[in-house]
Amino acid sequence: MNETYDVVVIGAGPAGENAGDRAVKAGLRVAIVEKELVGGECSYWGCMPSKALLRPGEALAALRRVPGARAAITGEIDVDEALARRDSLSAGLDDSGQVEWVDSAGMDLVRGHGRLAGERTVEVTAEDGSVRTLVAEKGVIIGVGTGAAVPPIDGLREIRSWTNRDVTQAKEVPARLIVLGGGVIGVEMAQAMRWLGSEEVTIVEMADRLIPREEDFAGAELQDALEEMGITVITGARMVKAERAADDAPVTATLEDGRTVTGDEILVAVGRRPLTDDLGLDTVGLEPGRYVEVDDNLRATGVDGGWLYVVGDANGRALLTHQGKYQARIAGDHIGGKDVGRGAWADHTAVPRVVFTDPQIAAVGMTEAEARERYDNVDTVRYDMGHTAGAATTGQGISGTSQLVIDADRRVIVGATFVGPHVGEMLHAATIAIVGEVPLDRLWHAVPAYPTMSEIWLRFLEAYGM
Structure with a gap:
């Protein structure tokens, strides 16, 4: 017998949970389907455990910049304690706390693999093979996220390798680590493993x-910092082969120019792929295995009736937890009849993103190159974070280029990048300025406190000639 709900959500990660919660608050009856852990990738294999692994080294780096405090450092990182804290922040891969929240939010949790079986219909296959059919009277929301992409490199799929799930839940720190990919996951985990005791770390x-999607200077300054701490960085290089003599033997990676790199583990961090290949998209006229295109209310385009929504990574707009939750709030409101007329536009123009390395790289909106493709007159202004009074009081040796990208015709900021310790906490000011389209002449009257690193906002405006 079919079970009828107003809304069926496939995927109980952050995006799915938030979409379902908003629909419940609109008075709808919601079922949420999950085949793995309630809470999703971010809670157990992404955001939370990765930041827990980075934090001990980041804290030590901050202390070493402070005269007087650095003398108090007398030992090394307690790796066992660091891993235990990682386990705590990722709940020991136990989702019971998240399940309690789903229950308290008023959603019905259905365990199993959910896939579309035609219009407004979801079949859920449980571990024991039994199948439940859920019918959504108002609509289905997909929030299944992404998984690690593995490139077609000779031998790579045949040998034991790590993805983000393996490295964030590692039980031991490898002596030698090869990192394939210099994006966010690659650089964060390279630095974390080096801080935790890896003797050799090589990024290819x-x-x-x-971080090629960010400003040139950000990647260059991060590379300098990683190399200073003993990480080898090889850029402009393609890996063509990976091999192990046995499953427990070292891995040898061969580059296109003939160079080889040897490690005990290899982390594959070249990008993500949508988990839409076994979702039944073909039953509603969509192509499996691809990102699902959506409109600004997060409804799948090409599906008649406007009943199918896709939020978070699976739509390919912005593969970030906070953006997925933003989309989820809009989709949940829309399916619940609360058409506020705003749609999801911030994920086109004001996407905040942070690389939690030391130095951190925090950016929002457009890069300079992207802005020059869109606007006729673009200005940029740069300033070194180390020249603020806040940096001087925080510690010695703090530096990092920061930049604003300005649409000169409107005199508003369209992009911002900050490089330096803890600059992720400064990012929301730039996000508000971009979303609010605050004119520079008005921003001049937003006075930063002294002595803080936020003083850079005044220095930006002064350097721009205001």
């Missing part, structure tokens, strides 16, 4: 710089 990046 095909592009000519690290």
